[in-house]
Amino acid sequence: MAIMEFPKDMKWGAATAAFQIEGAAYKDGKGLSIWDTFSHTPGKVLNGDNGDVAIDSYHRYEEDIQLMKELGIDTYRFSVSWPRIFPAGSGEVNQKGLEYYHNFVDALLANGIEPMCTLYHWDLPQALQDKGGWDNRETVEAFADYAELMFKEFKGKIKNWITINEPWCVSFLSNFIGIHAPGNQDLQLATNISHHLMLAHGKAVTRFREAAIEGGIGYAPNVEWLEPFSNKQEDIDACNRGMGFLMEWFFDPIFKGSYPDFMVDWFEKKGVTLQIEEGDMEIISQPIDFLGINYYTGAIGRYKKDADLFDLERIDIGFEKTDFGWFIYPEGFYRVLAKIKDQYGSIPIYITENGACYNDGVENGRVHDQRRIEYLKQHLTALKRSIDYGVNIKGYLTWSLLDNFEWAEGYDKRFGIIHVDFNTLERTKKDSYYWYKQTISNGWFDMFY
Numbered sequence: 001m002a003i004m005e006f007p008k009d010m011k012w013g014a015a016t017a018a019f020q021i022e023g024a025a026y027k028d029g030k031g032l033s034i035w036d037t038f039s040h041t042p043g044k045v046l047n048g049d050n051g052d053v054a055i056d057s058y059h060r061y062e063e064d065i066q067l068m069k070e071l072g073i074d075t076y077r078f079s080v081s082w083p084r085i086f087p088a089g090s091g092e093v094n095q096k097g098l099e100y101y102h103n104f105v106d107a108l109l110a111n112g113i114e115p116m117c118t119l120y121h122w123d124l125p126q127a128l129q130d131k132g133g134w135d136n137r138e139t140v141e142a143f144a145d146y147a148e149l150m151f152k153e154f155k156g157k158i159k160n161w162i163t164i165n166e167p168w169c170v171s172f173l174s175n176f177i178g179i180h181a182p183g184n185q186d187l188q189l190a191t192n193i194s195h196h197l198m199l200a201h202g203k204a205v206t207r208f209r210e211a212a213i214e215g216g217i218g219y220a221p222n223v224e225w226l227e228p229f230s231n232k233q234e235d236i237d238a239c240n241r242g243m244g245f246l247m248e249w250f251f252d253p254i255f256k257g258s259y260p261d262f263m264v265d266w267f268e269k270k271g272v273t274l275q276i277e278e279g280d281m282e283i284i285s286q287p288i289d290f291l292g293i294n295y296y297t298g299a300i301g302r303y304k305k306d307a308d309l310f311d312l313e314r315i316d317i318g319f320e321k322t323d324f325g326w327f328i329y330p331e332g333f334y335r336v337l338a339k340i341k342d343q344y345g346s347i348p349i350y351i352t353e354n355g356a357c358y359n360d361g362v363e364n365g366r367v368h369d370q371r372r373i374e375y376l377k378q379h380l381t382a383l384k385r386s387i388d389y390g391v392n393i394k395g396y397l398t399w400s401l402l403d404n405f406e407w408a409e410g411y412d413k414r415f416g417i418i419h420v421d422f423n424t425l426e427r428t429k430k431d432s433y434y435w436y437k438q439t440i441s442n443g444w445f446d447m448f449y
């Protein structure tokens with residue numbers, strides 16, 4: 001045997017998000033979110049899919065928690081639907097929403113599973129969007145109020161809190177590229193929103209400290225690795241800009257108290273300016289307890305004028321791809337984690353999302369997703385390399401526990417280690433579930449099995 005072994009104290013887990021799994025979109029007083037609106041807007045989501053039912057975890061969470069318990073995970077990352085708590089985004093609290101999450105969290109704890117709660121995983125209350133959404137600083141205050149209520153309501157039950165999931169997706173993917181809700185295509189707007197998300201994060205951390213909550217708080221940016229095609233400076237610079245879009249732009253404000261000059265300068269060349277108000281950066285840059293990292297893919301990049309916003313072209317040199325069409329690049333996982341350590345020090349890191357889209361179906365009650373097992377082995381090997389490099393890894397949570405609503409791809413893209421029949425909602429453990437269960441139990445895996 002050639003085993004790949006992990007620290008005995010490393011936490012193992014799995015992740016999901018409210019809008020992607022809950023369903024019950026109009027039940028028990030929940031308000032509309034921008035993803036309810038977006039997914040019901042023709043042409044926005046593949047096959048016209050929406051989150052009305054999703055995989056009905058709102059009603060099936062007890063079954064799902066038994067699957068988690070059998071899996072043997074230490075921690076489960078989920079998100080709270082903000083409009084379930086504040087149907088109008090602020091003001092009146094929906095007690096049935098709080099009751100739902102208390103029952104859910106109590107069931108996790110009763111089964112020995114530590115909850116890791118994401119406060120914002122993209123489902124902004126539509127009522128706030130109607131008043132400008134994240135472009136409006138009132139939304140920032142509303143988020144801080146929502147966060148404070150959740151901290152106090154779940155004091156002693158939830159100890160690990162994540163403020164914002166993938167601020168790059170919330171700002172630029174959703175308001176510049178435009179394929180996610182609310183679907184704007186305006187770089188200045190997206191940049192304003194990116195700053196307001198950082199401010200919202202900082203204000204939530206402030207409320208967390210003021211409430212003296214036991215536990216820790218962080219955020220979960222998504223990152224990718226871009227390897228320069230050559231050692232020509234233009235290729236290196238193009239890759240640094242492409243990576244800076246996800247990393248330095250969303251890391252430097254928090255860890256260094258300022259935006260990266262090379263990105264600010266580039267945005268100014270594109271006619272975009274940052275609207276920072278007095279005191280913003282001090283709020284944003286207060287210390288956090290851990291960093292969540294979401295990693296899926298990377299690419300080889302080179303300079304090409306006007307190929308994209310950063311004069312960056314991603315090229316296909318034959319890397320295998322997942323069923324999402326993303327390159328499989330485990331070396332990039334190690335490289336990006338090493339870069340984070342080199343640039344930002346030894347902040348505790350949880351891998352809050354890593355996984356692959358493979359659409360294998362059920363055959364005789366089984367799902368043979370060997371490609372997902374290989375993806376996980378390769379990326380866990382890269383993770384172990386990063387640990388040996390000194391990266392302060394505290395946990396690994398795979399995306400995702402269950403097949404679910406994959407945003408603009410609807411139900412066409414499966415990331416789960418548990419298969420869900422989207423018609424019958426039947427859950428089927430995939431081969432990767434059994435492999436992950438054994439890996440968690442051992443704390444290692446056999447590289448050649």
Ligand SMILES: CCOCCOc1ccc(-c2cn(C[C@@H]3NC[C@@H](O)[C@H]3O)nn2)cc1
Binds near residue numbers: 166169173222406
């Ligand atoms: C046409 C141009 O396209 C530009 C890139 O377009 C995308 C699309 C999608 C993603 C994307 C999807 N995911 C997985 C989710 N992470 C959070 C969780 O909710 C998962 O469902 N991460 N990143 C990135 C970039």
